[in-house]
Amino acid sequence: xxxxxxxxxxxxxxxxxxxxxxxxxxxxxxxxxxxxxxxxxxxxxxxxxxxxxxxxxxxxxxxxxxxxxxxxxxxxxxxxxxxxxxxxxxxxxxxx
Ligand SMILES: [Zn+2]
Numbered sequence: 705x706x707x708x709x710x711x712x713x714x715x716x717x718x719x720x721x722x723x724x725x726x727x728x729x730x731x732x733x734x735x736x737x738x739x740x741x742x743x744x745x746x747x748x749x750x751x752x753x754x755x756x757x758x759x760x761x762x763x764x765x766x767x768x769x770x771x772x773x774x775x776x777x778x779x780x781x782x783x784x785x786x787x788x789x790x791x792x793x794x795x796x797x798x799x800x
Protein backbone atom coordinates (compact mmCIF):
# COMPACT_ATOMS: atom_id res chain seq x y z
CA UNK A 705 0.00 0.00 0.00
CA UNK A 706 2.70 2.52 0.95
CA UNK A 707 5.09 1.76 -1.87
CA UNK A 708 7.38 4.34 -3.43
CA UNK A 709 5.19 4.79 -6.50
CA UNK A 710 2.10 5.55 -4.41
CA UNK A 711 3.99 8.14 -2.40
CA UNK A 712 5.35 9.76 -5.52
CA UNK A 713 1.92 9.85 -7.14
CA UNK A 714 0.37 11.32 -4.00
CA UNK A 715 3.12 13.92 -3.88
CA UNK A 716 2.29 14.85 -7.48
CA UNK A 717 -1.37 15.12 -6.56
CA UNK A 718 -0.59 17.52 -3.72
CA UNK A 719 1.56 19.53 -6.14
CA UNK A 720 -1.44 19.81 -8.47
CA UNK A 721 -3.67 20.89 -5.56
CA UNK A 722 -0.97 23.27 -4.35
CA UNK A 723 -1.87 25.92 -6.89
CA UNK A 724 -4.43 28.30 -5.35
CA UNK A 725 -6.35 28.76 -8.61
CA UNK A 726 -6.65 25.02 -9.16
CA UNK A 727 -7.64 24.47 -5.55
CA UNK A 728 -10.31 27.15 -5.90
CA UNK A 729 -11.77 25.26 -8.87
CA UNK A 730 -11.79 21.97 -6.93
CA UNK A 731 -13.41 23.61 -3.88
CA UNK A 732 -16.14 25.00 -6.13
CA UNK A 733 -16.90 21.45 -7.29
CA UNK A 734 -17.38 20.05 -3.76
CA UNK A 735 -21.14 20.53 -4.11
CA UNK A 736 -21.39 18.69 -7.39
CA UNK A 737 -20.64 18.81 -11.08
CA UNK A 738 -20.58 22.09 -12.96
CA UNK A 739 -20.28 23.09 -16.61
CA UNK A 740 -17.18 24.94 -17.77
CA UNK A 741 -19.11 28.22 -18.04
CA UNK A 742 -20.52 27.79 -14.51
CA UNK A 743 -16.98 27.23 -13.24
CA UNK A 744 -15.78 30.35 -15.06
CA UNK A 745 -18.50 32.39 -13.31
CA UNK A 746 -17.82 30.82 -9.91
CA UNK A 747 -14.07 31.33 -9.82
CA UNK A 748 -13.84 34.66 -11.68
CA UNK A 749 -11.00 33.55 -13.95
CA UNK A 750 -10.92 33.77 -17.75
CA UNK A 751 -12.40 30.95 -19.80
CA UNK A 752 -8.98 30.06 -21.21
CA UNK A 753 -7.32 30.00 -17.78
CA UNK A 754 -10.12 27.80 -16.40
CA UNK A 755 -9.94 25.42 -19.39
CA UNK A 756 -6.19 25.15 -18.96
CA UNK A 757 -6.46 24.30 -15.25
CA UNK A 758 -9.36 21.89 -15.83
CA UNK A 759 -7.25 19.93 -18.31
CA UNK A 760 -4.40 19.68 -15.79
CA UNK A 761 -6.77 18.59 -13.00
CA UNK A 762 -8.37 15.97 -15.23
CA UNK A 763 -4.98 14.59 -16.32
CA UNK A 764 -4.01 14.34 -12.64
CA UNK A 765 -7.18 12.29 -11.93
CA UNK A 766 -8.43 14.94 -9.53
CA UNK A 767 -11.43 15.80 -11.72
CA UNK A 768 -13.43 13.85 -14.24
CA UNK A 769 -14.94 15.20 -17.42
CA UNK A 770 -18.31 14.40 -18.91
CA UNK A 771 -19.80 15.61 -22.19
CA UNK A 772 -23.55 16.08 -22.44
CA UNK A 773 -24.47 17.29 -25.91
CA UNK A 774 -22.30 20.32 -26.48
CA UNK A 775 -21.81 21.10 -22.80
CA UNK A 776 -18.79 19.82 -20.88
CA UNK A 777 -19.14 19.16 -17.18
CA UNK A 778 -16.46 18.59 -14.58
CA UNK A 779 -16.77 16.93 -11.19
CA UNK A 780 -14.44 15.66 -8.48
CA UNK A 781 -12.98 12.29 -9.52
CA UNK A 782 -14.13 10.36 -6.45
CA UNK A 783 -14.90 10.58 -2.74
CA UNK A 784 -11.23 10.19 -1.75
CA UNK A 785 -10.30 13.45 -3.44
CA UNK A 786 -13.41 15.05 -1.99
CA UNK A 787 -12.48 13.90 1.52
CA UNK A 788 -8.90 15.18 1.23
CA UNK A 789 -10.04 18.65 0.17
CA UNK A 790 -12.95 18.83 2.65
CA UNK A 791 -10.74 17.73 5.55
CA UNK A 792 -8.10 20.24 4.49
CA UNK A 793 -10.65 23.04 4.69
CA UNK A 794 -11.87 21.86 8.12
CA UNK A 795 -8.27 21.60 9.30
CA UNK A 796 -7.74 25.27 8.35
CA UNK A 797 -10.58 26.31 10.62
CA UNK A 798 -9.27 25.08 14.02
CA UNK A 799 -6.97 28.01 14.53
CA UNK A 800 -9.49 30.68 13.70
ZN1 LIG B 1 -7.27 19.23 11.82
